[in-house]
Amino acid sequence: xxxxxxxxxxxxxxxxxxxxxxxxxxxxxxxxxxxxxxxxxxxxxxxxxxxxxxxxxxxxxxxxxxxxxxxxxxxxxxxxxxxxxxxxxxxxxxxxxxxxxxxxxxxxxxxxxxxxxxxxxxxxxxxxxxxxxxxxxxxxxxxxxxxxxxxx
Numbered sequence: 001x002x003x004x005x006x007x008x009x010x011x012x013x014x015x016x017x018x019x020x021x022x023x024x025x026x027x028x029x030x031x032x033x034x035x036x037x038x039x040x041x042x043x044x045x046x047x048x049x050x051x052x053x054x055x056x057x058x059x060x061x062x063x064x065x066x067x068x069x070x071x072x073x074x075x076x077x078x079x080x081x082x083x084x085x086x087x088x089x090x091x092x093x094x095x096x097x098x099x100x101x102x103x104x105x106x107x108x109x110x111x112x113x114x115x116x117x118x119x120x121x122x123x124x125x126x127x128x129x130x131x132x133x134x135x136x137x138x139x140x141x142x143x144x145x146x147x148x149x150x151x152x
Contacts, residue, residue: 001088001118009037010045010083011076017055018071018131025064045083052082071131077122087122088115
């Protein structure tokens, strides 16, 4: 599974907004600079997030972006879905839309299980968690072992 640059940048920018929550609106330029995101690319991402009511924006002096609701209510899954669509695709299709025959029939439940696990993590972690540098216990448990950090 790959996380697209678009999804990574969207989450990073939204985490910056979560960290600034309640203080003030943050300009796209400030978000781009804080996270090293190409500004034009970020503008496109912010437009998608605004269209789906994840962020709000205001023009003019003191303008910029804010989260549309509290950071604790915005999951990483929501952001990924806004910018990339469904969380897990196999050859461009959702696992539930696939069919396999013969010896490969046992593969479908593997893809569905993968999707369930991705959901379990991304729907559990909120922007507030990321901005605070903490993970829910179930997710923290997944990264607790050294093996989780190794590339086989």
